[in-house]
Amino acid sequence: MLGSTRALATTVVVVRTSDAEPYTQADAAVRERLTPHQFIVRSVLIKDVSQQGVQAAIGKPDAVIAIGTSAARWLHKELPGSTQLAYCMVSNARDAGLLDGRSICGVTTDLTIGQQFGLIAEALPHAHVVGTLYRSDDVAGKNALAALAGGLPAGWRVQSVAVNDYPSVAEAIEALTQKSVDVIWTTTDPKLYDSASVRALLLAALRARIPVWGFSPAFVRAGALLGVGVEPRSQGTQVADLVVQFIADPAKAAGSTAHSPDQFQIALNFIVAQQLNIVIPDSLSSRATYVYRTEK
Numbered sequence: 001m002l003g004s005t006r007a008l009a010t011t012v013v014v015v016r017t018s019d020a021e022p023y024t025q026a027d028a029a030v031r032e033r034l035t036p037h038q039f040i041v042r043s044v045l046i047k048d049v050s051q052q053g054v055q056a057a058i059g060k061p062d063a064v065i066a067i068g069t070s071a072a073r074w075l076h077k078e079l080p081g082s083t084q085l086a087y088c089m090v091s092n093a094r095d096a097g098l099l100d101g102r103s104i105c106g107v108t109t110d111l112t113i114g115q116q117f118g119l120i121a122e123a124l125p126h127a128h129v130v131g132t133l134y135r136s137d138d139v140a141g142k143n144a145l146a147a148l149a150g151g152l153p154a155g156w157r158v159q160s161v162a163v164n165d166y167p168s169v170a171e172a173i174e175a176l177t178q179k180s181v182d183v184i185w186t187t188t189d190p191k192l193y194d195s196a197s198v199r200a201l202l203l204a205a206l207r208a209r210i211p212v213w214g215f216s217p218a219f220v221r222a223g224a225l226l227g228v229g230v231e232p233r234s235q236g237t238q239v240a241d242l243v244v245q246f247i248a249d250p251a252k253a254a255g256s257t258a259h260s261p262d263q264f265q266i267a268l269n270f271i272v273a274q275q276l277n278i279v280i281p282d283s284l285s286s287r288a289t290y291v292y293r294t295e296k
Contacts (some may be wrong), residue, residue: 010247011061014043017068022232026067026089029236046071063243069096088239091188093258095140105257107238109230112260113151120213122284123226124183128156131181133192136162144187169197177208184212209276217290220267227267234263265289
């Protein structure tokens with residue numbers, strides 16, 4: 001880590017996707033982490049950068065931190081290659097195009113498949129078949145399915161349904177629930193999941209008595225059995241530590257690396273668990289940040 005006697009202060013510009021609270025929380029955590037190292041940190045919005053231009057809005061800092069996918073994607077294309085770029089609060093760095101081209105590192109909101117299925121196995125110890133929707137006519141969809149299959153614990157297998165093979169998402173969901181699966185896994189793919197398809201999946205899965213893994217606490221609140229979320233401040237802290245490391249040792253910034261979050265939040269829906277006669281172990285519920293129960 002850098003000492004506090006740096007001759008020339010290091011400058012870092014934080015570029016937020018918007019002023020939404022999760023992004024401002026991550027921004028605040030970046031400042032808190034970097035200030036003790038005598039970094040000079042200032043913040044701008046990506047809309048201002050795109051309107052004013054990189055030179056006018058950002059200048060020539062030692063590093064830029066993008067907060068949110070939109071900011072990271074824009075800067076990945078437009079920021080001069082001589083300026084080191086890092087990011088956080090980004091979902092699916094590969095689909096965002098952040099693993100190709102320029103050198104860039106950052107923190108995603110995505111847990112590894114191993115981390116996800118560690119939680120699923122803890123909640124559903126007898127499960128071994130996972131069902132999922134994907135798009136076989138989309139490279140990202142095929143990559144996601146391959147990543148799922150390749151990251152499963154030993155003894156698990158996948159039953160998949162290609163949404164594009166059916167006249168509607170609802171019919172694809174119905175086909176998935178007709179398969180013999182122990183849990184349905186969802187991913188943060190906007191081509192698959194919007195509010196309507198999430199609602200349709202949760203209703204169909206409940207009728208078929210199949211628990212669902214949700215990709216956010218909101219998904220779990222809506223009716224998935226369990227899932228995860230990230231805490232924005234921890235994302236900001238983690239990316240700030242990456243910046244400190246590669247400023248101290250530029251060789252560590254070579255290549256493109258997407259780090260999974262060091263910290264995440266577990267969400268559990270005990271209403272759904274009761275409806276499906278699933279007993280959530282205390283070892284899991286005691287670690288949950290979000291717990292949804294029947295209101296008394």
